[in-house]
Amino acid sequence: xxxxxDMVIVNDQMQQNYQYQIVAxxxxxxxxxxxxxxxxAEMLAMGVFEGKYCNDCRGELPQDWYRKAKISxxxxxxxxxxxxxxxxxxxxxxxxGWIIGPDPRGWFQWYCRYYLGRRLVEIxxxxxxxxxxxxxxxGQIRANCEPGDIFxxxxxxxxxLQWSYDPLI
Numbered sequence: 001x002x003x004x005x006d007m008v009i010v011n012d013q014m015q016q017n018y019q020y021q022i023v024a025x026x027x028x029x030x031x032x033x034x035x036x037x038x039x040x041a042e043m044l045a046m047g048v049f050e051g052k053y054c055n056d057c058r059g060e061l062p063q064d065w066y067r068k069a070k071i072s073x074x075x076x077x078x079x080x081x082x083x084x085x086x087x088x089x090x091x092x093x094x095x096x097g098w099i100i101g102p103d104p105r106g107w108f109q110w111y112c113r114y115y116l117g118r119r120l121v122e123i124x125x126x127x128x129x130x131x132x133x134x135x136x137x138x139g140q141i142r143a144n145c146e147p148g149d150i151f152x153x154x155x156x157x158x159x160x161l162q163w164s165y166d167p168l169i
Contacts, residue, residue, distance in 0.1 A: 001062055002116055012056045014104045022117035034128045036164035040112045044069035048162045050087050051079035081161055082154040100126055134163045141169055
């Protein structure tokens with residue numbers, strides 16, 4: 001596990017020699033505005049991104065995050081918590097401008113690095129704003145689903161999970 005002051009060097013399929021420093025305690029948010037429901041390890045264990053996310057990041061992310069992670073060499077919707085397709089191609093994310101700063105895999109990669117203790121003030125502010133706006137999907141579930149019907153709107157529920165919101169609202 002990392003400690004404050006540690007330098008993390010990333011060498012994976014999408015980044016070579018990217019470095020960042022751990023400047024905050026693991027799992028500690030810098031702002032009350034950002035309070036994710038799940039840790040990255042919990043999300044990976046529950047089933048996110050069809051099992052195909054950060055699979056080549058074992059040199060960067062803690063090994064214990066992978067102990068219960070549902071991962072696959074190929075995207076497999078059955079591995080998702082709600083068993084539904086949930087991914088869009090990275091090219092779509094790029095077209096929409098959703099890839100921000102030094103995190104070529106998007107929001108979840110940013111969240112993993114933030115959780116570990118990396119801080120990039122401007123990037124963090126943008127990503128936290130994106131996270132906060134995603135809660136609108138919870139409102140749509142509450143407005144359109146009977147309480148307790150966890151099978152209503154499974155794609156939206158899967159998306160909430162992938163943004164570290166409670167999908168069982």
